[in-house]
Amino acid sequence: MQDLQSNIAIKINPNVYKKDPLSSDLGAKILRQGCNLIDDLGFEKFTFKKLANHIESTEASVYRYFENKHNLLAYLTMWYWSWAEYKVLLNTLNIDCPKIRLQRAMKCLTEEVIEDAEFSQVNEVKLNQIVIRESSKVYLCKTVDSDNESGFFHVYKSLVQRIANIILEIRPTFKYPHMLISTVIEGARHQRFFSDHLPRLTDVIVGEDAVTDFYLQLVQRELGIED
Amino acid sequence: MQDLQSNIAIKINPNVYKKDPLSSDLGAKILRQGCNLIDDLGFEKFTFKKLANHIESTEASVYRYFENKHNLLAYLTMWYWSWAEYKVLLNTLNIDCPKIRLQRAMKCLTEEVIEDAEFSQVNEVKLNQIVIRESSKVYLCKTVDSDNESGFFHVYKSLVQRIANIILEIRPTFKYPHMLISTVIEGARHQRFFSDHLPRLTDVIVGEDAVTDFYLQLVQRELGIED
DNA sequence: GCAAATATAATAGTATTACTATCAATTAGA
DNA sequence: TCTAATTGATAGTAATACTATTATATTTGC
Numbered sequence: 001m002q003d004l005q006s007n008i009a010i011k012i013n014p015n016v017y018k019k020d021p022l023s024s025d026l027g028a029k030i031l032r033q034g035c036n037l038i039d040d041l042g043f044e045k046f047t048f049k050k051l052a053n054h055i056e057s058t059e060a061s062v063y064r065y066f067e068n069k070h071n072l073l074a075y076l077t078m079w080y081w082s083w084a085e086y087k088v089l090l091n092t093l094n095i096d097c098p099k100i101r102l103q104r105a106m107k108c109l110t111e112e113v114i115e116d117a118e119f120s121q122v123n124e125v126k127l128n129q130i131v132i133r134e135s136s137k138v139y140l141c142k143t144v145d146s147d148n149e150s151g152f153f154h155v156y157k158s159l160v161q162r163i164a165n166i167i168l169e170i171r172p173t174f175k176y177p178h179m180l181i182s183t184v185i186e187g188a189r190h191q192r193f194f195s196d197h198l199p200r201l202t203d204v205i206v207g208e209d210a211v212t213d214f215y216l217q218l219v220q221r222e223l224g225i226e227d
Numbered sequence: 228m229q230d231l232q233s234n235i236a237i238k239i240n241p242n243v244y245k246k247d248p249l250s251s252d253l254g255a256k257i258l259r260q261g262c263n264l265i266d267d268l269g270f271e272k273f274t275f276k277k278l279a280n281h282i283e284s285t286e287a288s289v290y291r292y293f294e295n296k297h298n299l300l301a302y303l304t305m306w307y308w309s310w311a312e313y314k315v316l317l318n319t320l321n322i323d324c325p326k327i328r329l330q331r332a333m334k335c336l337t338e339e340v341i342e343d344a345e346f347s348q349v350n351e352v353k354l355n356q357i358v359i360r361e362s363s364k365v366y367l368c369k370t371v372d373s374d375n376e377s378g379f380f381h382v383y384k385s386l387v388q389r390i391a392n393i394i395l396e397i398r399p400t401f402k403y404p405h406m407l408i409s410t411v412i413e414g415a416r417h418q419r420f421f422s423d424h425l426p427r428l429t430d431v432i433v434g435e436d437a438v439t440d441f442y443l444q445l446v447q448r449e450l451g452i453e454d
Numbered sequence: 455g456c457a458a459a460t461a462t463a464a465t466a467g468t469a470t471t472a473c474t475a476t477c478a479a480t481t482a483g484a
Numbered sequence: 485t486c487t488a489a490t491t492g493a494t495a496g497t498a499a500t501a502c503t504a505t506t507a508t509a510t511t512t513g514c
Binding site for chain 1: 268269271272360361363364366367368369371372375380383384387388402403404405406407409410413414417418420421424425427428429430432437438441444445448449451
Binding site: 246251285287288291 | 490491492493494
């Protein structure tokens with residue numbers, strides 16, 4: 001993926017920002033250090049004032065880029081899902097067999113993010129942690145319907161649709177492709193959180209990626225695909 | 228269940244409150260109206276001041292019962308899972324076949340909550356909505372480890388363990404019983420949220436309980452149980 | 455190279471949030 | 485009825501979540 005770094009840019013729906021954070025140095029700092037601070041403090045304790053101090057700028061300047069911290073989190077989440085979709089795309093391109101495409105897509109979407117591709121302003125490992133811990137707060141809130149109309153969840157939905165299509169290619173009569181995929185995507189992140197904080201809710205196996213193993217198996221059994 | 232209403236009380240771990248809200252009228256109001264207000268405003272916009280005004284009391288009085296709104300939400304969530312576990316218990320008692328016990332437990336944990344048993348101070352339908360939308364915020368936060376030590380998640384974990392035991396009865400070598408159950412429990416609630424707000428992430432089928440159907444099937448296929 | 459446009463910093467200010475503290479009034483229990 | 489516990493009333497603080505204004509840089513277009 002290295003050779004694509006400089007040429008590919010992830011485009012984010014402008015509704016989520018007031019001023020494009022990729023259009024300036026300060027904007028880039030807001031993304032990068034915003035990511036760091038949200039990871040450190042947790043979303044609830046994170047404020048634009050703290051971020052501004054941290055990057056030696058001012059609160060007012062940060063507000064010029066994002067209406068509020070909710071939208072900054074939405075931006076980061078949208079970026080993450082675009083990046084994930086791009087990974088899926090790269091890994092399934094030119095592969096004819098839909099079962100293998102599904103398997104590879106599942107792997108992309110459930111495996112741990114360890115290496116830091118530093119694809120752009122954002123540190124993918126930290127962003128992954130944020131997505132695990134904070135991203136559901138973007139939709140689990142009263143503004144979900146208007147945010148949805150603004151397109152905040154478009155990328156996520158299109159990612160789910162993309163995998164659902166592979167499933168339908170394998171089993172055209174399967175009734176619940178979207179449910180299955182969103183269950184797996186959300187579940188994988190929850191299980192990683194559980195294994196760090198509430199291990200009795202999961203099954204941790206040292207030296208094995210239990211999460212990927214479990215969800216891959218689950219999907220294959222649900223669709224009746226032999227291993 | 229009616230005849231048990233007056234005799235059975237759900238006991239909540241005292242670490243979550245400063246003063247037992249079931250020990251006074253005001254406490255009961257805090258639970259009941261807190262539930263209503265959180266449902267109306269969403270957890271982020273909900274404040275103790277608004278609650279106090281709503282029940283014609285004062286902020287300071289509310290703070291006498293709960294350290295903060297996070298703990299009130301934790302209380303309500305704990306109550307919900309105790310209630311759910313009790314439902315599971317009632318529905319699986321005296322049934323020998325573990326497959327049927329599993330099926331009944333799954334049904335309890337995935338089906339829609341429509342009828343309002345008014346089991347106590349809390350309106351179960353509203354509480355169910357709150358659990359769907361807000362409850363993951365109790366653990367998706369920086370205090371999760373100390374909250375866990377205080378026992379905030381004990382009931383939830385014991386519920387998961389209970390069902391995991393049924394699974395192990397059916398398939399003693401199954402590697403991921405906790406993962407499977409927590410995936411189903413969390414997933415069922417997410418899917419209900421999706422079908423209300425982000426329907427492209429799920430598969431809504433009118434007149435059918437797709438959620439229960441899907442997760443029951445998923446579990447049975449994962450465990451290789453014939454329908 | 456200069457004017458115009460744009461971006462940022464500095465400062466100030468407001469309403470609300472998330473509490474804590476104190477004390478008086480009321481109620482309940484023994 | 486006396487005492488203790490509960491609640492209400494009031495006050496106060498630091499932080500949050502913004503908005504507005506103005507001055508100062510910096511970039512860009514010509």
